[in-house]
Amino acid sequence: MRFKTLLLGLVTGFGAFASDPIDKTLDVSSREDGVLTSSISHVRSLMRANGPKLRFNPAMPADSFPAWQAKMSEAMTRLMKHPDYQPAEPKMVKEVARPGYRLQRWETYPLPESMVAVNVLIPDGISEENPAKGAVICIPGFGQTKELLCGEEAGNYDLSRPQPDGDPAKAAMARHFADKGLIAVAVDNVSAGELSDNGHFDYLLTSRYLLELGWNYLGLCSWQNQVVLDWLKTRTDLDPSRIIISGFSLGTEPLMALGLMNPDIYAFVYNDFLCTTRDRILAMTAPDGNGNRYFPNNIEHLIPEFLTEFDFPDIVAALAPRPVICTEGGLDRDFNLIRRAYELAGAPENFEAHHYAKFAADSVRVPVTDIPAGIDRDTFFKLCNVDPPHHYFKTEHIMPWVDKLFKE
Amino acid sequence: MRFKTLLLGLVTGFGAFASDPIDKTLDVSSREDGVLTSSISHVRSLMRANGPKLRFNPAMPADSFPAWQAKMSEAMTRLMKHPDYQPAEPKMVKEVARPGYRLQRWETYPLPESMVAVNVLIPDGISEENPAKGAVICIPGFGQTKELLCGEEAGNYDLSRPQPDGDPAKAAMARHFADKGLIAVAVDNVSAGELSDNGHFDYLLTSRYLLELGWNYLGLCSWQNQVVLDWLKTRTDLDPSRIIISGFSLGTEPLMALGLMNPDIYAFVYNDFLCTTRDRILAMTAPDGNGNRYFPNNIEHLIPEFLTEFDFPDIVAALAPRPVICTEGGLDRDFNLIRRAYELAGAPENFEAHHYAKFAADSVRVPVTDIPAGIDRDTFFKLCNVDPPHHYFKTEHIMPWVDKLFKE
Numbered sequence: 064m065r066f067k068t069l070l071l072g073l074v075t076g077f078g079a080f081a082s083d084p085i086d087k088t089l090d091v092s093s094r095e096d097g098v099l100t101s102s103i104s105h106v107r108s109l110m111r112a113n114g115p116k117l118r119f120n121p122a123m124p125a126d127s128f129p130a131w132q133a134k135m136s137e138a139m140t141r142l143m144k145h146p147d148y149q150p151a152e153p154k155m156v157k158e159v160a161r162p163g164y165r166l167q168r169w170e171t172y173p174l175p176e177s178m179v180a181v182n183v184l185i186p187d188g189i190s191e192e193n194p195a196k197g198a199v200i201c202i203p204g205f206g207q208t209k210e211l212l213c214g215e216e217a218g219n220y221d222l223s224r225p226q227p228d229g230d231p232a233k234a235a236m237a238r239h240f241a242d243k244g245l246i247a248v249a250v251d252n253v254s255a256g257e258l259s260d261n262g263h264f265d266y267l268l269t270s271r272y273l274l275e276l277g278w279n280y281l282g283l284c285s286w287q288n289q290v291v292l293d294w295l296k297t298r299t300d301l302d303p304s305r306i307i308i309s310g311f312s313l314g315t316e317p318l319m320a321l322g323l324m325n326p327d328i329y330a331f332v333y334n335d336f337l338c339t340t341r342d343r344i345l346a347m348t349a350p351d352g353n354g355n356r357y358f359p360n361n362i363e364h365l366i367p368e369f370l371t372e373f374d375f376p377d378i379v380a381a382l383a384p385r386p387v388i389c390t391e392g393g394l395d396r397d398f399n400l401i402r403r404a405y406e407l408a409g410a411p412e413n414f415e416a417h418h419y420a421k422f423a424a425d426s427v428r429v430p431v432t433d434i435p436a437g438i439d440r441d442t443f444f445k446l447c448n449v450d451p452p453h454h455y456f457k458t459e460h461i462m463p464w465v466d467k468l469f470k471e
Numbered sequence: 472m473r474f475k476t477l478l479l480g481l482v483t484g485f486g487a488f489a490s491d492p493i494d495k496t497l498d499v500s501s502r503e504d505g506v507l508t509s510s511i512s513h514v515r516s517l518m519r520a521n522g523p524k525l526r527f528n529p530a531m532p533a534d535s536f537p538a539w540q541a542k543m544s545e546a547m548t549r550l551m552k553h554p555d556y557q558p559a560e561p562k563m564v565k566e567v568a569r570p571g572y573r574l575q576r577w578e579t580y581p582l583p584e585s586m587v588a589v590n591v592l593i594p595d596g597i598s599e600e601n602p603a604k605g606a607v608i609c610i611p612g613f614g615q616t617k618e619l620l621c622g623e624e625a626g627n628y629d630l631s632r633p634q635p636d637g638d639p640a641k642a643a644m645a646r647h648f649a650d651k652g653l654i655a656v657a658v659d660n661v662s663a664g665e666l667s668d669n670g671h672f673d674y675l676l677t678s679r680y681l682l683e684l685g686w687n688y689l690g691l692c693s694w695q696n697q698v699v700l701d702w703l704k705t706r707t708d709l710d711p712s713r714i715i716i717s718g719f720s721l722g723t724e725p726l727m728a729l730g731l732m733n734p735d736i737y738a739f740v741y742n743d744f745l746c747t748t749r750d751r752i753l754a755m756t757a758p759d760g761n762g763n764r765y766f767p768n769n770i771e772h773l774i775p776e777f778l779t780e781f782d783f784p785d786i787v788a789a790l791a792p793r794p795v796i797c798t799e800g801g802l803d804r805d806f807n808l809i810r811r812a813y814e815l816a817g818a819p820e821n822f823e824a825h826h827y828a829k830f831a832a833d834s835v836r837v838p839v840t841d842i843p844a845g846i847d848r849d850t851f852f853k854l855c856n857v858d859p860p861h862h863y864f865k866t867e868h869i870m871p872w873v874d875k876l877f878k879e
Binding site: 099102257263368 | 677758
């Protein structure tokens with residue numbers, strides 16, 4: 064009903080403008096008094112004026128750092144809206160042997176009427192008597208599943224199918240961690256894999272329902288992972304003070320949420336470029352051939368008020384002094400901020416950052432301080448030193464880092 | 472970056488399910504313990520459990536009605552988040568003569584750096600000495616513009632073009648009201664018409680920006696209209712106690728927001744079917760040929776937490792005893808609730824409802840109490856007595872209602 068006049072509007076609405084060039088940046092007023100005339104410009108102006116309240120200030124004195132961290136944690140807790148709900152105890156429903164480890168299926172019950180299964184990989188030789196030196200919660204990227212992270216066949220929910228032959232793929236992060244002697248837990252993201260709607264990865268629809276309820280996709284995702292984390296800490300076959308969160312792509316978002324909310328998490332694997340998502344929204348405004356501007360990303364990334372509090376680099380900075388490895392670059396500007404945070408926290412050696420190979424040499428990276436408005440996505444990626452075809456789980460950086468982490 | 476694994480997920484993700492029939496309702500668990508296994512089912516279950524807190528209770532005693540109305544108003548005020556900002560005074564920048572009325576262009580400044588223009592139609596003979604008996608704020612539907620509502624040529628922002636010949640179209644609601652001797656103000660919705668981005672009606676992008684900021688499309692839309700209402704009440708050429716809000720389609724949403732927040736609005740023209748949007752989300756779950764379920768509607772309709780507080784019929788009920796005309800039907804169930812509210816408020820004669828002509832006869836309407844889950848959009852419309860091809864501004868009902876309203 065509310066759509067039927069769309070066509071009329073499109074046909075009759077822009078005769079007056081058809082030959083004008085479209086403003087690429089949204090920042091320019093054509094009026095003498097400087098006021099902006101399109102709604103998107105008005106709102107963009109609001110966004111510029113409502114910069115992150117908790118932005119990391121590299122000039123803060125070291126003794127202010129803990130208070131700032133506490134505020135970051137409070138803000139994330141407020142945004143994630145984890146429910147006041149005591150889930151039933153997880154249940155193990157199946158266990159099979161795999162070469163080098165046991166693979167277990169556990170059911171968790173994060174919400175009333177709900178079931179969310181996770182896979183647990185336990186390296187051979189690990190037991191209550193000989194607990195693992197640590198554990199890792201492995202969070203997949205967009206379109207990925209816990210089965211992919213375990214090197215299992217797609218849809219092998221009841222663990223009835225044999226493991227495919229051959230070396231595990233790069234993406235099989237849980238297996239790579241198990242190879243290092245860690246207990247690895249692979250989860251599905253909300254709406255994906257076993258949590259999909261009859262095979263449809265319906266991120267958008269689930270996100271929309273959640274937003275209607277005043278919740279959000281990341282809130283539910285991180286809650287599901289929180290339930291796993293809380294349970295993992297009660298296991299007696301691992302050192303609960305050495306739990307790592309490893310996130311690939313979309314999976315870095317629950318990593319950041321859990322990281323701020325749980326000071327007892329030990330370390331973090333951040334496998335994506337370190338994006339300043341607010342910069343992206345404000346910069347990536349170049350119109351396409353039809354005059355339409357980019358939609359920043361899908362609504363599973365929409366957390367109302369998130370960007371008015373902080374952006375991704377601020378969150379990683381607030382994880383200091385806990386060990387973090389960033390594996391796929393970003394802006395040196397942002398890495399330098401994070402390095403400053405680790406200095407303030409007294410552990411500069413605990414932050415490790417790698418650029419994509421293509422941008423590894425200092426000489427090929429453009430030193431960026433402000434990302435200019437009016438650019439397209441390719442330009443944004445290039446400025447941020449991103450090499451999209453080589454976006455994968457970087458075992459070459461991460462496995463040596465794990466060795467170092469557990470050396471002492 | 473976060474999209475590149477989508478294809479992989481789609482290709483490998485649903486092998487296990489491909490031949491299973493998809494559950495149409497989302498309500499059925501395939502497990503003995505009754506728990507649901509898809510995220511969308513989990514969230515749907517949450518939505519069922521979080522029914523509107525302020526739902527109108529027809530059994531409430533009459534003396535509880537004002538307290539409930541106050542709570543409705545508080546909730547709407549909280550959701551609309553109108554800014555604590557004092558806009559500059561509106562300015563008239565142009566006036567032209569039209570047959571039977573003067574047409575004025577006014578600029579308003581609802582946000583810093585912003586300009587939102589409105590058109591004002593002043594019937595001949597109206598002045599401070601001979602003020603109009605009332606005024607109407609006319610709010611367009613999706614894809615419509617203030618120019619359409621004034622019977623002006625599209626894009627005629629500076630009023631430099633002559634009025635097209637001929638009788639005004641049904642959609643020219645501002646002219647119809649001016650013909651009745653009322654001062655009529657036609658506004659643009661956010662992102663539409665003169666507020667569009669160089670002719671692109673970018674509701675989605677603007678809504679997304681607003682949601683990022685913790686605001687929402689309806690919040691900004693209703694704020695722009697609130698600025699117009701507040702200014703209108705200061706004009707000396709009309710009776711400020713007789714201001715009507717008239718909303719077509721999408722325009723009914725700001726009508727409802729303003730109505731709850733401003734007890735001094737005199738009366739309301741609600742020109743759409745009276746939708747229970749929560750019922751729609753919970754019912755319209757039939758998968759399409761590809762197994763995808765309907766997206767409820769675009770995100771300009773997304774107001775986080777709205778549906779946990781109330782739905783459209785509750786809001787109209789809370790407008791009692793102020794005169795309301797609903798012109799395009801809906802469920803008799805909902806109209807009966809509203810009639811009960813008007814009885815409680817002591818003015819049953821002040822609520823007038825019309826069905827679409829196709830559904831006007833009682834015998835053709837199916838008496839619906841609960842809308843079943845698992846239906847598609849056509850079925851939903853049919854159950855709600857909606858006749859989409861005949862969705863237009865119903866002068867045939869509204870103009871006689873105006874005559875009656877001002878008869879005394």
